[in-house]
Amino acid sequence: MSDPATIGPYQVLRRLGAGGMGEVFLAHDPRLERRVAIKRIRSESGSDPARRARFLREARVAASLSHPALVQVFDLLEEDGADNIVMEYVAGSTLFELLRRGPLPLAEGLRIAVAVADGLAYAHRQGVLHRDLKTENVLLTPEGEAKIADFGIARRLFAGDGESGTLTQAGAVLGTPRAMSPEQVCGDPLDARSDLFSLGVLLYEVFGGRSPFQAVSGTETVRRILQHRPPALAGAIPGVPPDLSELVEDLLEKDPDLRPRDAQEVAGRLRVIAAGLPAGETTLAPSAVPALPVQAPPATTVTGPGRRWLWRGALAAGGLVLAGTSAFHLLSLSDPGRPLHVAVLAPRLQTGTPDEETAFLAFALRGAIRSGLTSLEEVFPRSEGEVDAVTGTPVQVARALAVDEVIETGFACRGRSCSVELTRLRGEDGAATWSGRIEVPIDSPYTVAQAVAVLLNQGYPDSKPRPGVSALRVSPEDYSEYLSVRRALSGGGRAPDLMKRLAALRGRSPEFVDAYLLEASVETNLYFSSSRDPALLDRALWLLTRAQTLAPGNPEVHFTRAYTEIRAGRLAEAEATLAAFERSAPADVRVLDLRALLAERRGRPEEALVSYRRAVELQPSWGRLYELANLAWRQGDAATARKSLETLLDRYPENDLGRQLLAAIELTEGDPRRAAGLYEEVVARRPEPGALVNLGLARMLMGDYAGAAEAMAEAHDRVPGNYFYLLNLAQVLWLQGRGEEAGAMFRRVLALSDADPARDDWQRLTVRAQALAHLGRRQEAVAAAQEALRLAPRSGQVAFEAALVFALVGDRTAALVNARRAHQLGFDGAAWFRLPWFETLAAEPDFRRLIASRP
Numbered sequence: 028m029s030d031p032a033t034i035g036p037y038q039v040l041r042r043l044g045a046g047g048m049g050e051v052f053l054a055h056d057p058r059l060e061r062r063v064a065i066k067r068i069r070s071e072s073g074s075d076p077a078r079r080a081r082f083l084r085e086a087r088v089a090a091s092l093s094h095p096a097l098v099q100v101f102d103l104l105e106e107d108g109a110d111n112i113v114m115e116y117v118a119g120s121t122l123f124e125l126l127r128r129g130p131l132p133l134a135e136g137l138r139i140a141v142a143v144a145d146g147l148a149y150a151h152r153q154g155v156l157h158r159d160l161k162t163e164n165v166l167l168t169p170e171g172e173a174k175i176a177d178f179g180i181a182r183r184l185f186a187g188d189g190e191s192g193t194l195t196q197a198g199a200v201l202g203t204p205r206a207m208s209p210e211q212v213c214g215d216p217l218d219a220r221s222d223l224f225s226l227g228v229l230l231y232e233v234f235g236g237r238s239p240f241q242a243v244s245g246t247e248t249v250r251r252i253l254q255h256r257p258p259a260l261a262g263a264i265p266g267v268p269p270d271l272s273e274l275v276e277d278l279l280e281k282d283p284d285l286r287p288r289d290a291q292e293v294a295g296r297l298r299v300i301a302a303g304l305p306a307g308e309t310t311l312a313p314s315a316v317p318a319l320p321v322q323a324p325p326a327t328t329v330t331g332p333g334r335r336w337l338w339r340g341a342l343a344a345g346g347l348v349l350a351g352t353s354a355f356h357l358l359s360l361s362d363p364g365r366p367l368h369v370a371v372l373a374p375r376l377q378t379g380t381p382d383e384e385t386a387f388l389a390f391a392l393r394g395a396i397r398s399g400l401t402s403l404e405e406v407f408p409r410s411e412g413e414v415d416a417v418t419g420t421p422v423q424v425a426r427a428l429a430v431d432e433v434i435e436t437g438f439a440c441r442g443r444s445c446s447v448e449l450t451r452l453r454g455e456d457g458a459a460t461w462s463g464r465i466e467v468p469i470d471s472p473y474t475v476a477q478a479v480a481v482l483l484n485q486g487y488p489d490s491k492p493r494p495g496v497s498a499l500r501v502s503p504e505d506y507s508e509y510l511s512v513r514r515a516l517s518g519g520g521r522a523p524d525l526m527k528r529l530a531a532l533r534g535r536s537p538e539f540v541d542a543y544l545l546e547a548s549v550e551t552n553l554y555f556s557s558s559r560d561p562a563l564l565d566r567a568l569w570l571l572t573r574a575q576t577l578a579p580g581n582p583e584v585h586f587t588r589a590y591t592e593i594r595a596g597r598l599a600e601a602e603a604t605l606a607a608f609e610r611s612a613p614a615d616v617r618v619l620d621l622r623a624l625l626a627e628r629r630g631r632p633e634e635a636l637v638s639y640r641r642a643v644e645l646q647p648s649w650g651r652l653y654e655l656a657n658l659a660w661r662q663g664d665a666a667t668a669r670k671s672l673e674t675l676l677d678r679y680p681e682n683d684l685g686r687q688l689l690a691a692i693e694l695t696e697g698d699p700r701r702a703a704g705l706y707e708e709v710v711a712r713r714p715e716p717g718a719l720v721n722l723g724l725a726r727m728l729m730g731d732y733a734g735a736a737e738a739m740a741e742a743h744d745r746v747p748g749n750y751f752y753l754l755n756l757a758q759v760l761w762l763q764g765r766g767e768e769a770g771a772m773f774r775r776v777l778a779l780s781d782a783d784p785a786r787d788d789w790q791r792l793t794v795r796a797q798a799l800a801h802l803g804r805r806q807e808a809v810a811a812a813q814e815a816l817r818l819a820p821r822s823g824q825v826a827f828e829a830a831l832v833f834a835l836v837g838d839r840t841a842a843l844v845n846a847r848r849a850h851q852l853g854f855d856g857a858a859w860f861r862l863p864w865f866e867t868l869a870a871e872p873d874f875r876r877l878i879a880s881r882p
Contacts, residue, residue, distance in 0.1 A: 034065050034111050035104045053116060063101060064116040067109050087783060090748045092153060093716050096146030098166060098176040103748055117174055122165035126232065133266055135171070136233045137301040141294055142173040147226060148290035150175075151219045153717050158217065160225040161206040162232055204248045205241040209281050212249045220283040223290060227278025234267050235260050239279065253281070262522050262553060269516060269552045271300050276555060291684070295416070302415045303517065366614040367406045367431050367490070368646060370414045370424055371396050374436035374447075384469055385440060391472040391510055392436055392447065395479040398541070401583060403483070403490040407615055413650075419681075425454030427679040429648040432460070445469050449482060461486045472510050473503035495580020495611065501539035505532050509542055522549050543574035544587060551591050564595055575607070582612035589621050593628060601625055616646045636664070643671065649679040656685070660692060668692055683709055687718075694721060699728035699858055716742040720752055723759065728858040732763045750779035754794050761801060762863060773798040789815040793828040800835035808832050816845075823852030827859065834865050842867075843874055850877060 030042050030052065037054040040062075044051050049068045056063050090100040102113035122139065125131070131139075143165055150157060157164075157175065164177045204212070208224035211217060231239040239257035242248045257279065261272030274296050280286045287293050374389040393411065400408040409428055417424050421433040432454050438447040444466055451461040463486050465478045476499055501509065509532060512525050529546045536542065550567035554560065571588040578584055585608035592601035605625065609618050619642040626634045639655045652675035659667035672689040675682060690705035703725035709718050723738035739756040746752060757772035776798040780791050792815035799808035812832040819825045830845035846860060846868070857878050868874040 034067065035102075035106055035113075037063060037065060037113065039065070054113075056113075062116040062118075063113050066112045066114065068111075087748070090746050091716065091751070092150055092155065093745055094146055094149040095172070096142045096174055097150065098174045115174075117166040117168055117176070119167045119169050121163050122167060122173070122229075122233070123162035125167060126162060126236070130236055131233065133234075133268075134301065134304060137271075137297055137304075138171070139165070139167070139173045140230055140233060141297045141301065143175060143229065144226065144290050144294035144297055146173075146175045147222055148294055149715075151222070151290055156217060156219065157222050157225070158211070159203055159206065160222055160229060161203050162229055163203075165229070204245050204252075205238050207249075207252060208283070209253050210283060212252055218283070219289060220286050223278050223286050223293065224280075224283075226290065226293065227275050227286075230271075230275050230278065231257065231260065234271065234275070235264050256559075259553065266518070268300055268303075268518065269522065269549070270296070270303075273552060273555065274300070299412050299416050303412065365405065366616075366645075368429065369400055369406060369408045369432055369434060370428050370430045371400070371408055371411070371434045372414065372421070372424070372436065373411075374438055376439070377437045378439045385438075387472075387510070387514070388438065388440075388445060388469055388475070390514055391475050392438065392479065394510070394513075395472075395476040396434060396436065396449070396483070398476070399480045399483040400487075401581070402480070402493050402496045403487055404493045405614055406487065406490055407612075413648075417649075417679075420457065421452045422454065422457040423679075425452075425457075427649050427682075429646045429651075429678065430454055433457075440469055443469050447475075447478075449479075449486065451486060471503065471507075473499070473501075473506040476506065493580050493582075493611075495578060497538065497540050497578040497581070499539075501536040501542070505536040505539065505542075508532050509539070509545070513545055516545075516549065522553060525549070538577055540574050540578045540581060540584065543570045543577070544584065547571045547574070547587065547591070555594070564591075567591060568600075579607075580611045582608060582615055582617075585611055586615075586617055586621070590624075593621065593624050596628070598625060598628060616642050619645070636667070640667070643674075647674055647678065649675050649682055649685070652678070653682075653685055653688070656688060660688075665692055665696055683712065690721070690725075694725055694728075699725045703729060703731075703734075710738075714741065714745075716745050716749075716752065719745075720755060723755060727759055727762070728862075732759050735759045736763060748779065750776045750783075751790070751794060753779065754797060757801070758797070770802065773801050777802075789818040789822070789825055792818070793825060793832075796832045797828060797835075800832045805836045808836055809838070821852065823849045826852055830860075831862075831864055834867055837867065839868055839871065843871055843877075846874065847877060850880070 030050075031039055033039060034052065034054060036058060037056055040053045040055055042050060043053050043064065049066050052065045052067065054063050054065050055061075090103070093099060098117060099115040100112060101115065104111050104113070143160075147157065147160065159177065160175070164175060166174045166176050168174070206225045206228045208217070208221040211221050211224075228239060231237075235257075240248055240251040240255060242251055259272050260267040260275055261269040274287075274293065277285070277287055278293065287296070371393060374392045376385050376389065379385070397408045397411070400406045409430060413428060414424065417427045419427070421435065425431070425433050433452045435450045435452060436447065437450075438445050440446075445468070446464060446466055448462060448464045450459050452458065453460055463482045465482050467475045467478050480499075499506070508528065512528050512532070516522065516525055526546065526549055529542060529549070533539065533542045533546065547567040547570035550563050550570065554563035554567065568588065568591065571584060571591065574581070574584045575588065585604060589601050589604040589608055592598070592604055601621075602625070605618065605621055608615070608621070612618070619638055623635055623638045623642070626638065636655075636658055639651065639658060643651050643655050652671045656668040656671040656675070659665070659671065669689065669692060672685050672692075675685040676689070679685070686705050687709055690702045690709065693699065693702035693705065703722060706718055706722035706725060710722055719738045719742035723735040723742065726732075726735035726738060736756065736759045739752065739759055743749070743752045743756050753772055754776050757769045757776060760772065761769035776794060780795050780798075783791050792811045796808045796811035796815065799805075799811060809832070812829045815825050816829055826845045826849035830842045830849060833839075833842035833845060842865070846865075860874075860878055865874075
């Protein structure tokens with residue numbers, strides 16, 4: 028059969044390819060003078076209702092998404108009995124094709140990985156799973172920009188019990204075998220963590236050059252997914268940084284609870300790794316651990332406990348789920364002195380051209396400054412990973428990290444000598460409080476470390492040396508070797524080869540504590556990234572025990588050991604180590620972090636909230652504030668969540684993650700006026716459809732129907748085929764008194780929902796029920812609402828929308844029953860029940876009492 032000359036108004040240029048469900052054509056849109064890609068279902072598949080339903084779902088789901096890292100869907104049309112999806116044409120190749128040409132430079136691979144993680148995070152925030160993420164479905168533009176394509180088997184995260192109805196039977200499996208998660212191959216229920224596993228497979232292929240699970244047969248591939256632990260990238264592939272290897276390992280955990288909490292966290296960790304490439308510092312060394320990893324609990328949501336999408340506007344603030352983190356018996360963290368928290372910025376070469384020698388000197392300088400600060404009582408330098416994750420002026424960095432001061436380092440070299448200047452900047456205003464200068468040789472890191480220690484003692488005259496912290500007991504040659512190994516490891520050097528060098532170094536300088544710490548960290552990484560060989564863990568803990576003996580007052584040693592023991596499940600040992608940590612650094616807030624992690628591992632989530640409040644009181648960094656807000660909201664403490672997020676935004680105004688979470692809280696159970704203001708700030712930077720709809724909802728609850736219509740109309744214009752968005756717009760027009768326009772839109776909603784093959788999707792049914800009720804088709808509206816309630820009996824949103832439908836059709840008893848049910852299921856916020864549609868219930872005493880009990 029020959030290719031068509033046209034498809035609708037589009038002029039077909041050539042065939043691009045064919046897949047399991049259809050052909051793809053390159054076409055020209057003469058109206059907008061642009062090229063588009065058109066996916067047409069195969070004629071032999073059109074008679075299969077299940078395959079056609081899956082094809083149409085791709086259009087419906089993908090059309091609701093708008094993000095630079097996702098392929099945009101423009102149109103859906105039917106011609107000659109065939110369905111066609113018109114989408115953005117990406118002139119380039121797939122990531123799969125690019126990898127076949129050879130390995131990518133590390134920086135390029137990380138750039139692509141960040142884009143994919145960002146796109147996935149956006150889709151999850153909009154409530155959509157991909158379910159077939161793989162290198163073949165990542166397209167690359169000629170400029171190298173990555174875009175996720177093919178949501179052909181995607182589904183919504185917040186689907187009701189019958190969401191997949193006509194598409195799959197219970198236990199059916201869809202996807203590409205080598206990229207499936209363990210729960211996917213078993214046919215178990217899926218959430219966003221399944222896509223994270225597939226992302227881990229993708230990253231393994233990008234940085235490892237091969238699939239971690241692909242076998243000759245599909246059966247063997249499935250067996251490997253369920254049982255096989257692939258080799259760690261850092262140990263098998265030269266150039267892979269250990270922290271990148273650990274991230275991939277975390278993503279490929281068989282247990283979803285052990286994977287990262289969401290794609291936004293993955294994107295953040297990838298950015299930290301990418302940012303650390305030039306300076307050569309990663310999270311491998313104990314001193315560079317940016318934050319304690321947290322494990323997501325079994326039930327992950329994106330908008331808070333028991334809350335689904337509000338109407339049809341996906342809450343753009345992805346509520347990251349935080350596991351419990353603390354213990355009561357350490358909440359009285361002692362504070363014998365005023366702790367001084369310091370951020371050490373990356374040293375800057377002030378004059379000359381950067382080269383390998385100056386880069387190595389910068390690396391040595393920053394490490395020496397942190398070590399020097401750690402040796403002083405009540406001085407706590409933040410990890411380099413944390414510092415590098417924040418951009419801005421020193422004052423902005425200080426506020427975001429909640430540090431008291433920032434150290435800037437500038438240096439200039441002339442010949443073999445370099446002039447180094449350290450400056451203490453006050454965090455509150457950036458004013459310089461001290462500055463010192465030293466001359467050091469460019470090729471003697473040992474001399475640099477000694478000179479920096481002397482200079483810091485001069486710069487911090489009120490800080491005494493910390494007891495039990497050993498001096499630099501290492502030869503100059505071995506110190507240079509240590510820095511070389513550490514830098515090589517952070518840059519992705521082969522761990523086994525470098526371990527031999529570390530062991531030899533330790534043999535020559537047996538009292539050099541930093542060598543024990545580094546070697547223990549490598550052993551720990553190997554343990555968690557391989558077969559969990561107990562010998563590796565035992566060796567790491569032996570090294571840390573030896574380091575404790577050499578430097579019993581060094582807080583980094585205790586922190587590293589306690590963190591390792593907790594992560595490995597050796598909780599009794601961790602308790603003793605934590606006690607030693609507190610004795611060595613009684614004012615170190617990380618004690619609370621570790622106690623929190625220990626409490627979470629012991630199943631004490633209630634203690635986590637109390638502990639995190641205390642940690643935030645002591646050091647309100649934006650990361651701690653955000654985690655506290657998430658944890659508080661999940662536990663129903665909206666007041667604490669609001670306070671935490673307000674402090675976060677005050678300290679770090681550019682943090683849209685916190686802004687969207689606060690807006691989501693206000694929209695669901697608080698102040699719609701404030702929610703509108705927050706969403707306006709978000710939309711001003713990136714007018715995504717979900718944020719626009721949420722802005723419209725907030726304005727509607729305020730009574731600003733004109734403003735609501737404007738925002739919702741813009742969302743509808745961006746995704747014209749989305750009948751969820753169209754319903755919102757029609758209802759706002761109805762509230763404005765524009766009945767004729769609203770009626771036409773309600774009829775359009777019915778037509779679009781009629782074309783949706785997901786007949787038993789409760790979201791489709793509640794949309795239809797509301798449109799039918801507005802059009803006066805009472806019996807049909809009630810039937811659709813009742814069917815939705817049957818399909819999703821535990822959804823507060825369904826109960827609310829059913830109450831709205833029954834109020835519209837005049838059944839006050841059913842409306843009141845479902846309003847009460849919505850309240851019981853967590854759909855809070857009196858503003859929603861003060862909308863004009865519920866005026867018929869205003870005289871009911873039970874309804875008034877219900878409204879009075881809501882936030």
